[in-house]
Amino acid sequence: MNAAIEKGFEFSDRDFRFIRTMVSEKTGIELAEHKKNMVYSRLVRRIRTLNIGGFREYCEILSSDSSGSELINFVNAITTNVTRFFREEHHFHYLRDVVVKELTEQKPEKIRIWSAGCSVGMEAYSIAMTMLSAMPELAYKDFKILATDIDTEVLGKGAAATYPSEVLKDIPQEYHRKYLETSDDGETVTVTDELRKFVTFKRMNFLDHWPVKGQFQVIFCRNVVIYFNKEVQRAIFDKFADRMVDNGCLCIGHSENLFNVSTRFRSVGTTIYRKIA
């Protein structure tokens, strides 16, 4: 037998139950029964890195992890970070055509946008490109984009702002030269410093303390709460509403909705809401 084929680890139903409970308590994500294989493949890397005997031992490490250091790696391994530049592009059209027009008329002192559950930052930089291109005077105003996530690895990638050059296919042509620099070997692109300076990355778990102050004109929270239970979703959208200006704009993911979750927003388009209370 090929020596390179690695031996699998036993993953009992009991250990899977423990992990599902841990994930739900620590992140809000409710893992379905059929996700056992996915959980195995995500966590087996931690077991190999730690060079331990298997899932039983890993669960023991998690339950006695008083420093929380393995918990960070565990959460990083378990989260799904799929994202794309200009994903669900109608949100960016709405920003460009409606929100920018209002901000130009209202001239608020500060403009604050939040990409909540930002993954590797593509969403935050898509917002930055859209806003600065449609409203160049923002460069001289008090304009900031906050990008938060529970996963420390994706936050590092967001701050580094370097992506494989395939991402160019998702980004409107007119932004390529304006906001991106291609590496000498053509393999990667990096967001320019002029754009990056508007985006701040911070770790924030929706289930913990919310150290976020300020009144946001726009919040993007897309494809994040989809696996959270309704009760957790209710608490999250309530806290978003508390941190938004009147009539602030909220964009959520394509398979999410606020039905039975929040009465503090009204729908103004596909997965676009405005704060009413």
Ligand SMILES: C[S@@+](CC[C@H](N)C(=O)[O-])C[C@H]1O[C@@H](n2cnc3c(N)ncnc32)[C@H](O)[C@@H]1O
């Ligand atoms: C699928 S990505 C969505 C990225 C981006 N919003 C988009 O739509 O392209 C979901 C992100 O939510 C983050 N996330 C999951 N649970 C979270 C929690 N409890 N607090 C903060 N972020 C969380 C994950 O780490 C992941 O990066």
